Amino acid sequence: MRDSDIPAIRSLELFREMSDDSFAELVRGAYVQNFPPNMELIVEGDPCDFLHIVIDGSVELFANWNERETAMTILREGATFILAAAIRDAPNLMSARTLERSRIIMIPAEDVRQVFFQDHDFARAIVQELAYCYRGVIKGVKGLKLRTSIERLANYLLKLQKKMGGGNSFELPIEKRRLASVLGMTPENLSRAIKALRPYGVLIEGQNIEVTKLDDLKGLAKPTPLIDDPRS
Amino acid sequence: MRDSDIPAIRSLELFREMSDDSFAELVRGAYVQNFPPNMELIVEGDPCDFLHIVIDGSVELFANWNERETAMTILREGATFILAAAIRDAPNLMSARTLERSRIIMIPAEDVRQVFFQDHDFARAIVQELAYCYRGVIKGVKGLKLRTSIERLANYLLKLQKKMGGGNSFELPIEKRRLASVLGMTPENLSRAIKALRPYGVLIEGQNIEVTKLDDLKGLAKPTPLIDDPRS
DNA sequence: GAGGGAAATTGATATGGATCAAGTTGTTGA
DNA sequence: TCAACAACTTGATCCATATCAATTTCCCTC
Structure with a gap:
C-alpha cells in the first residue's frame, strides 16, 4: 500500500473514529490494489478471507443460479463489501467484479474480527455499517415486491x-x-x-x-x- | 417480566455468552408481554424504541407502499426483530403484527446500545446476529430475482x-x-x-x-x- | 476514418403472474 | 348446530414482463 492511500482510508466512516493503534494494525495487514475493468474479485461460494473497500472506481455485486445471473448492486468509492461474510467467517453469497479500472483495499477478515474486540469505536462503526447495509437490502426488497x-x-x-x-x-x-x-x-x-x-x-x-x-x-x-x- | 422467563431468554444465542451483570442490566429494563393474534406491534416509519424478541408464537414483518402490502418474513421463537433500526436509532422499515397469541420481549434500544459497549461478548453476539439477518435478506433477494x-x-x-x-x-x-x-x-x-x-x-x-x-x-x-x- | 463487436433499440410474440368474479371449503362463535 | 365470514380454489381474462429476432447505434481499435 502507498502511504498516500492512508488519509483517504482513514477518513472513511468505518475507520474515522478508531484509535491510531488499531488503525495501524488494520493497515499493516491490508493490501491495496488496482484492478482492470471486468475483473472478478470474488466468487459466490468461496470462503471470505478479506473485507473489501472500494477506494476508487466501481464494483458490481452479482449472483448466479441455474444459468441465470442478476446484479445485486453497484458499489462506488467508500463502499465496503463482504462485511457480513467476513464477520461470520462464512462463504460469500455474492460474486464481485470491477466495472472500470478500480482501486480496492483488502483487509484480512481475521484482522477485522481481531480489532473489533480491541477497539470500541471500531466495533461501533462496524455494527453501524452492517445495520446500514441491512437496511439498504430491506429497502431493495420492498422496491422489488411493492x-x-x-x-x-x-x-x-x-x-x-x-x-x-x-x-x-x-x-x-x-x-x-x-x-x-x-x-x-x-x-x-x-x-x-x-x-x-x-x-x-x-x-x-x-x-x-x-x-x-x-x-x-x-x-x-x-x-x-x-x-x-x-x-x- | 416473570422470573420464569429468564432462563429461556438467557439461553438465546444473543444473550448466551454475555456476563451476568450485563444480562441483568438488560433484563432490568425489559418488558415481556403476551399479545393476542393480529396485534400490530410496530408500525413502519415509527421511531424504534425497543429491540423485540419472539419468545413464543409468531410474528409477521410486512411493509406497505401505495396501498400495496407485502409480507417480508415470518418470525418464530428465538427470532429478534428491529435490531438494525435499534442500533442505528432509525425509523422502522417494516411493520410487525402477531399471527397468533405471542409472547414478546421488548428491550429498550437505548439499553442495547449501552450494553453493547460494556460487554464484548454481547457486542460479538449482536454483530453475529445482524450479519445473520443481513445474509438472510440477501438470500431472499436472490430467490426473488433468480x-x-x-x-x-x-x-x-x-x-x-x-x-x-x-x-x-x-x-x-x-x-x-x-x-x-x-x-x-x-x-x-x-x-x-x-x-x-x-x-x-x-x-x-x-x-x-x-x-x-x-x-x-x-x-x-x-x-x-x-x-x-x-x-x- | 473504417471496420468490427458489443450495447441498445424495436417489433412481434409468448408467458408468468395478476386481477376479477364466482364458487367452495373451512372456521368460529352465538 | 348452524349462520356468517374468511380463506381458499377455480376459471376467464388481462397485463406486465420475458423472450426471440432483427436492426441500429455506439464505441473502440487498428
Whole structure:
C-alpha cells in the first residue's frame, strides 16, 4: 500500500473514529490494489478471507443460479463489501467484479474480527455499517415486491437526479443493461420503460438524462424515505 | 417480566455468552408481554424504541407502499426483530403484527446500545446476529430475482420438509395467503403453483403436505446452500 | 476514418403472474 | 348446530414482463 492511500482510508466512516493503534494494525495487514475493468474479485461460494473497500472506481455485486445471473448492486468509492461474510467467517453469497479500472483495499477478515474486540469505536462503526447495509437490502426488497419496474426506474432516476446535484440534466453512471439487472428487469424492458416515462418529462439519450417535469415524475414514483432514502 | 422467563431468554444465542451483570442490566429494563393474534406491534416509519424478541408464537414483518402490502418474513421463537433500526436509532422499515397469541420481549434500544459497549461478548453476539439477518435478506433477494414463483415454492417446501424432520408428511405452519405474500405471489397463483407441483410428488390438502418423489422435487427446485441454507 | 463487436433499440410474440368474479371449503362463535 | 365470514380454489381474462429476432447505434481499435 502507498502511504498516500492512508488519509483517504482513514477518513472513511468505518475507520474515522478508531484509535491510531488499531488503525495501524488494520493497515499493516491490508493490501491495496488496482484492478482492470471486468475483473472478478470474488466468487459466490468461496470462503471470505478479506473485507473489501472500494477506494476508487466501481464494483458490481452479482449472483448466479441455474444459468441465470442478476446484479445485486453497484458499489462506488467508500463502499465496503463482504462485511457480513467476513464477520461470520462464512462463504460469500455474492460474486464481485470491477466495472472500470478500480482501486480496492483488502483487509484480512481475521484482522477485522481481531480489532473489533480491541477497539470500541471500531466495533461501533462496524455494527453501524452492517445495520446500514441491512437496511439498504430491506429497502431493495420492498422496491422489488411493492413496485412495478417502471416505478422502480422512476424512483431510481429521482434518486440519481438528487445525488447529481438536483439539476434537470445529468448522466447515467452505469450501462443500461446493468441498470436493468439491478432494477430487476431485462434490457429490452428498460428501453421500453424509458420511453414510457416520456410523458413524465424524462428524456434519455445515450447516457444523457433530462428530467423536466419533476413533479409529474414524483407523482408516478411516489418516493418514500422508507424505501428511497439511503440514509434514514 | 416473570422470573420464569429468564432462563429461556438467557439461553438465546444473543444473550448466551454475555456476563451476568450485563444480562441483568438488560433484563432490568425489559418488558415481556403476551399479545393476542393480529396485534400490530410496530408500525413502519415509527421511531424504534425497543429491540423485540419472539419468545413464543409468531410474528409477521410486512411493509406497505401505495396501498400495496407485502409480507417480508415470518418470525418464530428465538427470532429478534428491529435490531438494525435499534442500533442505528432509525425509523422502522417494516411493520410487525402477531399471527397468533405471542409472547414478546421488548428491550429498550437505548439499553442495547449501552450494553453493547460494556460487554464484548454481547457486542460479538449482536454483530453475529445482524450479519445473520443481513445474509438472510440477501438470500431472499436472490430467490426473488433468480427464480420463478414455482421454484420458490418448491424450495420453500424442501426447506420446510427438512425442518420438520425429513418425513414425507408434515404441516404447513402458516396460512397460504401469507405464504403467497412471503414468496412474492398472489394467493390465487399459489393455489395454481401447488397444483403445478403435483407431477413432482407434492400433494397439499388444507394444511397437510405430502411430499413423495423428493428427488423429482429437488430436480425442479435445485436448492443451493447459498440461497436455501439459513445457516451457512 | 473504417471496420468490427458489443450495447441498445424495436417489433412481434409468448408467458408468468395478476386481477376479477364466482364458487367452495373451512372456521368460529352465538 | 348452524349462520356468517374468511380463506381458499377455480376459471376467464388481462397485463406486465420475458423472450426471440432483427436492426441500429455506439464505441473502440487498428
